[in-house]
Amino acid sequence: xxxxxxxxxxxxxxxxxxxxxxxxxxxxxxxxGLYSVMVNIDAVKPIKKxxxxxxxxxxxxxxxxxxxxxxxxxxxxRMVFSKFAVTRDGATITGIAWGEELDRERHMPxxxxxxxTYHMLRVDRDDGRYVAQCVVxx
Amino acid sequence: MDIxxxxxxxxxxxxxxxxxxMRVPGRIFATExxxxxxxxxxxxxxxxxxxxxxxxxASMAMPDAHWGYGFPIGGxxxxxxxxxxxxxxxxxxxxxxxxxxxxxTGMTRDEIMPxxxxxxxxxxxxxxAGLGSEGLIxxxxxxxxxxxxxxxxxxxxxxxxxxEDLDYIEEHGRVSGADPSHVSDSAKKRQHRExxxxxxxxxxxxxxxxxxxxxxxxxxxxxxxxxxxxxxxxCGSRGLGHQIGTDYLKSLxxxxxxxxxxxxxxxxxSAPINSPEGKQYFGAMSAGINCALANRQIITHxxxxxxxxxxxxxxxxxxxxxxxxxxxxxxxxVAGRKKRLYVHRKGATRAFGPGMIDLPxxxxxxxxxxxxxxxxxxxxxxxAGTEAGMTTAFGSACHGAGRAMSRTxxxxxxxxxxxxxxxxxxxxxxxxxxxxxxxEEAPGxxxxxxxxxxxxxxxxxxKKVVQVxxxxxxxx
Numbered sequence: 006x007x008x009x010x011x012x013x014x015x016x017x018x019x020x021x022x023x024x025x026x027x028x029x030x031x032x033x034x035x036x037x038g039l040y041s042v043m044v045n046i047d048a049v050k051p052i053k054k055x056x057x058x059x060x061x062x063x064x065x066x067x068x069x070x071x072x073x074x075x076x077x078x079x080x081x082x083r084m085v086f087s088k089f090a091v092t093r094d095g096a097t098i099t100g101i102a103w104g105e106e107l108d109r110e111r112h113m114p115x116x117x118x119x120x121x122t123y124h125m126l127r128v129d130r131d132d133g134r135y136v137a138q139c140v141v142x143x
Numbered sequence: 144m145d146i147x148x149x150x151x152x153x154x155x156x157x158x159x160x161x162x163x164x165m166r167v168p169g170r171i172f173a174t175e176x177x178x179x180x181x182x183x184x185x186x187x188x189x190x191x192x193x194x195x196x197x198x199x200x201a202s203m204a205m206p207d208a209h210w211g212y213g214f215p216i217g218g219x220x221x222x223x224x225x226x227x228x229x230x231x232x233x234x235x236x237x238x239x240x241x242x243x244x245x246x247x248t249g250m251t252r253d254e255i256m257p258x259x260x261x262x263x264x265x266x267x268x269x270x271x272a273g274l275g276s277e278g279l280i281x282x283x284x285x286x287x288x289x290x291x292x293x294x295x296x297x298x299x300x301x302x303x304x305x306x307e308d309l310d311y312i313e314e315h316g317r318v319s320g321a322d323p324s325h326v327s328d329s330a331k332k333r334q335h336r337e338x339x340x341x342x343x344x345x346x347x348x349x350x351x352x353x354x355x356x357x358x359x360x361x362x363x364x365x366x367x368x369x370x371x372x373x374x375x376x377x378c379g380s381r382g383l384g385h386q387i388g389t390d391y392l393k394s395l396x397x398x399x400x401x402x403x404x405x406x407x408x409x410x411x412x413s414a415p416i417n418s419p420e421g422k423q424y425f426g427a428m429s430a431g432i433n434c435a436l437a438n439r440q441i442i443t444h445x446x447x448x449x450x451x452x453x454x455x456x457x458x459x460x461x462x463x464x465x466x467x468x469x470x471x472x473x474x475x476x477v478a479g480r481k482k483r484l485y486v487h488r489k490g491a492t493r494a495f496g497p498g499m500i501d502l503p504x505x506x507x508x509x510x511x512x513x514x515x516x517x518x519x520x521x522x523x524x525x526x527a528g529t530e531a532g533m534t535t536a537f538g539s540a541c542h543g544a545g546r547a548m549s550r551t552x553x554x555x556x557x558x559x560x561x562x563x564x565x566x567x568x569x570x571x572x573x574x575x576x577x578x579x580x581x582x583e584e585a586p587g588x589x590x591x592x593x594x595x596x597x598x599x600x601x602x603x604x605x606k607k608v609v610q611v612x613x614x615x616x617x618x619x
Binding site (some may be wrong): 010012013014015016017018019028030039044061066067070073076081083107109113114115116117119120121122123124140142143 | 182209210211212216236237238252273274275277329332334335336337341342344382385386388392395396409410412481545546550551552576577579580583619
């Protein structure tokens with residue numbers, strides 16, 4: 006079973022999609038998808054650790070909250086991330102993100118992401134694996 | 144979109160008949176060709192907006208309409224607070240008051256050309272752009288609040304630009320109703336380093352030359368002659384606006400459920416204008432507009448410094464500044480009665496007709512300049528608002544070409560380096576912080592802006608005044 010992330014096409018923006026054997030893993034991979042839109046995540050060293058906690062009334066809204074909390078953290082701390090660990094307790098998730106300060110040479114920045122949206126938002130089980138996806142506004 | 148489902152009013156105006164939950168009809172300003180190119184989802188979104196409480200006259204789509212988040216991009220809708228009208232985050236979007244500002248340089252093409260390469264290098268070097276760029280000023284929390292209330296007026300007081308600049312901005316550079324207390328701390332923190340930055344994606348800073356004049360009298364009023372050089376900037380409210388959008392998407396989606404609003408798509412996150420949530424959003428969103436106006440004002444100051452450092456004869460003055468993603472309180476006549484309405488323009492610009500007092504004196508007889516951006520390789524247009532547009536579209540017009548191809552497809556089709564070389568071959572100098580970004584923004588990835596502009600002109604939303612062509616472009 007593949008556990009990974011991908012981006013998908015959208016007319017004006019771009020979608021991010023994470024897969025996982027658990028929902029938490031799908032959320033971690035969706036976050037990797039998000040940063041792959043912004044930078045070359047293979048070049049981002051997971052040397053600094055930050056954590057966020059978010060809550061929402063359902064798992065789809067939770068995904069959007071999770072990704073948006075990361076975007077806010079990235080703007081405020083001028084950091085990018087490449088490794089994630091998510092734990093869920095009902096309507097709340099705690100996420101840890103590892104990364105480093107943005108290096109405009111080494112990380113090969115592509116495009117800013119303004120926000121994760123409710124567009125094509127889906128958190129679901131598909132062929133025995135979890136899928137977590139949404140379109141992000143660039 | 145299947146044209147057979149629409150009622151033709153004329154070649155440039157088509158109606159979606161009122162049906163089901165729709166409170167008003169849909170109204171699309173476009174040609175048959177442009178409509179056939181639109182996604183079916185655009186119709187669905189126009190119809191969803193038409194079902195929102197308090198909507199007036201029609202749920203409208205501009206010629207460049209495409210599938211958006213809740214509202215179509217290119218969607219216009221006005222709501223009356225006294226008829227249970229709502230305010231919707233989906234009608235504004237995440238990049239609050241993203242817009243275009245065009246400045247005149249006081250120089251012609253011949254005067255600017257010898258230094259063009261150096262000029263674009265300086266613009267690239269001195270105007271912060273691209274992912275992770277940082278502005279030259281840092282604002283403390285109390286200063287952020289002042290900026291959110293004061294907009295471009297605040298920026299001028301701080302020394303970024305001159306008082307005259309403000310006359311050439313919608314609402315004189317500062318919307319009233321901004322309430323920083325409804326803007327979250329995280330939104331303010333996100334803005335800490337980002338004042339006076341361009342951003343990335345479709346944002347740009349472009350040196351352009353007036354190439355063709357369609358309306359001599361209006362061009363004269365705007366101070367434009369053939370071969371004049373102008374500089375345009377396209378950017379928005381940066382991290383602060385994005386965070387306001389993020390915060391209120393959640394809060395208004397909750398409010399919509401609580402008020403049991405008949406909402407068919409949660410992206411339409413809305414609340415009654417007169418509810419606490421509606422008022423909070425309006426206060427925060429207005430603060431976001433002021434942030435975008437201040438941001439473009441700081442960039443104007445940088446551009447002015449760069450141009451006058453390089454060209455002793457250069458004099459940078461404002462042509463106009465328009466905003467795309469806004470909800471504004473305006474007075475419009477509906478069925479013979481003047482009403483104060485909350486006009487949402489998502490990916491659409493205000494295009495006030497002649498006579499409106501918000502316009503600077505010298506434009507008042509020709510209408511508001513409407514700045515419609517093309518791509519790095521295609522022309523942009525300056526139009527003027529019309530009386531007809533005031534009546535049919537709450538004084539609104541389209542904002543740009545719209546994408547024809549996804550970013551993923553564009554990146555498969557072009558390499559950034561090749562796009563830059565090919566444009567250089569056409570005499571257009573491009574500087575960018577990201578080759579991938581350039582590939583995604585390749586001119587071929589966009590629809591034909593000229594077709595969109597011609598449709599707006601013939602639909603009488605705005606009339607064509609001049610065409611400008613790119614000479615050099617800085618991308619984020």
